[in-house]
Structure formats: C-alpha cells, structure tokens
Amino acid sequence: MRAYRTTPAVVYNADSRRIGELLGPKSVHAVVTDPPYELGFGGRAWDRQGVAFDPAFWAGLLEVTRPGGMLMAFGARRLWHRMACAVEDAGWELVDQIVWMFDDGMDTSETAPHALDREAGVDVKEGRVRLADGPAGTYARRVRYRDRYQAKTDGARAWEGFSSGLRPCWEPVLVARAPRDGSFGHTLAVWGTGAFPAATDGAADMPLPARSWWYGGHAHGADRPVVDCALVRPADPGSPAWFQACDRLGLVADADTYPADVLDAAALALTRPAGRRRLAHPTVKPLALMRHLVALACPAGGLVLDPFAGSGTTLQAALDEGRRAVGVEADPLFLPLIDRRLDTPVQTLLA
Numbered sequence: 001m002r003a004y005r006t007t008p009a010v011v012y013n014a015d016s017r018r019i020g021e022l023l024g025p026k027s028v029h030a031v032v033t034d035p036p037y038e039l040g041f042g043g044r045a046w047d048r049q050g051v052a053f054d055p056a057f058w059a060g061l062l063e064v065t066r067p068g069g070m071l072m073a074f075g076a077r078r079l080w081h082r083m084a085c086a087v088e089d090a091g092w093e094l095v096d097q098i099v100w101m102f103d104d105g106m107d108t109s110e111t112a113p114h115a116l117d118r119e120a121g122v123d124v125k126e127g128r129v130r131l132a133d134g135p136a137g138t139y140a141r142r143v144r145y146r147d148r149y150q151a152k153t154d155g156a157r158a159w160e161g162f163s164s165g166l167r168p169c170w171e172p173v174l175v176a177r178a179p180r181d182g183s184f185g186h187t188l189a190v191w192g193t194g195a196f197p198a199a200t201d202g203a204a205d206m207p208l209p210a211r212s213w214w215y216g217g218h219a220h221g222a223d224r225p226v227v228d229c230a231l232v233r234p235a236d237p238g239s240p241a242w243f244q245a246c247d248r249l250g251l252v253a254d255a256d257t258y259p260a261d262v263l264d265a266a267a268l269a270l271t272r273p274a275g276r277r278r279l280a281h282p283t284v285k286p287l288a289l290m291r292h293l294v295a296l297a298c299p300a301g302g303l304v305l306d307p308f309a310g311s312g313t314t315l316q317a318a319l320d321e322g323r324r325a326v327g328v329e330a331d332p333l334f335l336p337l338i339d340r341r342l343d344t345p346v347q348t349l350l351a
C-alpha cells in the first residue's frame with residue numbers, strides 16, 4: 001500500500017485495521033489517538049463500525065508497537081469501558097486514565113417539559129422558529145430552533161429546569177502500555193520506551209476547567225488565545241453571512257484561514273467550498289491537548305502513530321513536539337485538512 005504523503009509525516013489513506021500491512025513489527029514508540037467513539041456521531045458511518053471495541057484491532061496496533069510503548073486513546077464517557085476491555089483483551093496493559101476537562105460542553109439531552117408535553121400529545125413544534133438547515137454532513141444539519149422550548153402544559157411546567165442528561169465537562173483518555181521486554185529498566189535501555197517525562201507529568205501545565213475555555217468555540221474578547229492550526233477557509237470570504245459569523249464569534253473576517261474548533265455550526269457551513277461535501281472535520285481535538293499527550297507518551301525523536309488521523313491534529317502535535325509521526329485516515333475527504341496542517345505552520349491569526 002502506498003503512502004498518501006511521506007513528509008513531514010507519513011500519512012496513509014487506508015483502513016487502520018490493516019496496520020500490519022503498513023508498518024513493521026515493533027516500529028512505533030507510541031500510539032496517540034482519538035478513535036471513533038462508536039456513538040454514530042452526526043449520523044456518521046465511521047463512528048459506529050465497532051473498530052474501537054474490537055480486540056483484533058488493538059492487537060494489530062500492539063504488533064507494530066515497541067515493547068513498553070504507550071497507547072493513549074480517547075473514548076466516550078458512557079462507552080469508554082468497552083474500548084478499555086478490548087484494549088486489555090488485545091494484550092495491552094492498562095496503566096492509568098487522563099481526564100480532559102472543559103467547561104463549554106453542550107447538553108443535547110431532551111428537556112423534561114418537552115418530553116412531558118410530547119407525552120401529553122401536545123404539538124411540540126407548533127409556534128417554534130426553526131433555524132435554517134445547514135448542508136448535509138455539517139453540524140448545522142441538526143434540527144435547531146431559535147428559542148428554548150417553553151412548556152405548554154401544567155404537568156410540563158412543573159418539571160421546568162430538568163432534562164434527561166448531564167452537561168458534559170470531561171472526556172477520558174485511556175493510558176495503556178505494550179508489555180515490557182523484561183523489567184522497566186531493561187525495556188528502557190533496549191527500546192527507549194515506558195518512561196513518562198517528569199516535566200510534563202502532572203496537572204500543573206494542563207489548564208483547569210476555569211481556564212479551559214480555549215478548548216471550545218465561543219470564547220470572546222482580547223484574551224482569546226491561539227487555539228489550533230488553521231483548517232478552514234470561507235467558501236466566499238466576501239459574503240455578508242461570513243462577516244456576520246465572524247462578528248458573532250469574535251474572529252477576524254479577512255484572515256486567511258480559521259481554526260476549525262473556534263467555528264460554530266453556522267460559520268462552519270459557510271466554509272464549504274463549492275462542490276465539496278465538507279471541509280472542516282467534525283471532531284477536531286485541541287492541538288495543545290494533543291501536544292501534551294504526545295510529550296507524555298513518546299520519547300523525544302520517537303515515532304508516534306495515529307491510526308485515526310482525522311484532520312491530523314496528533315501528527316502536527318507530534319512534529320511540534322520534536323517527534324516523528326505516521327497517520328492513517330480512511331476518509332479521503334479529510335486528507336486536504338492533513339495537508340493544510342502539515343504544509344502550514346501553526347497560525348497566530350487570533351493572537
């Protein structure tokens with residue numbers, strides 16, 4: 001199988017279940033990845049194929065990882081245990097968990113008044129102003145209304161303020177290790193793997209929730225830090241809608257490109273170039289977070305594998321941290337995003 005690109009990172013447009021055909025045995029120092037959460041996110045087929053829960057898949061990754069090499073894998077709060085079991089069944093040793101905390105999670109659960117009115121046979125759509133649908137394949141495709149649902153019956157009003165879910169504020173990162181070659185010391189001496197760097201091992205340099213606003217999409221004001229690599233371009237940079245979206249989000253409208261995770265649904269929809277299904281990736285992880293994980297998992301100069309490369313955040317993080325990187329991404333639509341990341345230095349447009 002030929003690599004899609006080989007510099008500055010090697011990228012394969014392939015199914016990572018065939019990793020053994022792409023990489024040699026014991027060739028990578030660490031696997032750092034954001035696998036499908038298997039939730040069927042946004043109706044996407046790649047997020048419900050079961051690969052993250054398949055021990056055979058994780059066994060394939062183990063084959064290409066050095067003894068003592070680390071695995072760091074994100075998971076969904078309610079399903080990560082299935083991934084952890086699959087990773088363990090494949091022969092990896094579970095080491096720890098890392099918690100990624102954020103304070104801008106969106107609660108998408110149904111409110112109690114909405115459910116109770118529906119139960120009572122009330123037309124819950126009546127009188128509500130629906131926002132325009134975005135294009136297929138974007139967040140904006142979801143049915144959205146301008147205002148919060150207002151209870152219409154007494155029974156529903158009694159449950160105002162309740163809903164079926166919790167507002168998300170964290171995600172787990174599984175930390176596992178390929179079995180050592182003998183002792184910790186022997187593995188370290190022979191393979192250079194299995195040790196966490198003291199300088200980055202604590203919570204000290206991870207933002208606390210109160211400071212983690214930069215992970216999400218709606219920070220405003222002069223404090224807005226540089227969040228991620230440039231990923232998206234407006235389809236029509238001159239359109240009034242683009243200027244309005246930038247105004248709302250506090251972005252500089254005439255900058256060349258924007259980080260995907262500071263764009264909201266409406267703004268993302270405006271970034272579709274004509275003729276393409278989508279450009280921005282729907283599940284981009286913050287670059288700073290991935291840099292932190294890469295620095296923890298992989299020794300300097302080592303090779304980091306991301307078998308679910310997406311827009312290439314892990315690959316860029318690895319290069320930024322002085323590691324080498326190899327990525328696998330099955331969907332060719334995301335390859336231009338990886339290209340843009342690896343061809344473009346980290347943007348400072350929003351500094």
Ligand SMILES: C[S@@+](CC[C@H](N)C(=O)[O-])C[C@H]1O[C@@H](n2cnc3c(N)ncnc32)[C@H](O)[C@@H]1O
Nearest residue numbers: 015016034046284285308310311313329330331
């Ligand atoms: C959760 S996303 C990763 C996003 C990434 N963290 C980023 O910041 O851009 C998972 C990616 O894995 C890809 N994928 C899913 N199944 C795959 C497979 N079997 N082989 C290779 N890539 C796959 C999907 O197309 C998707 O882009």
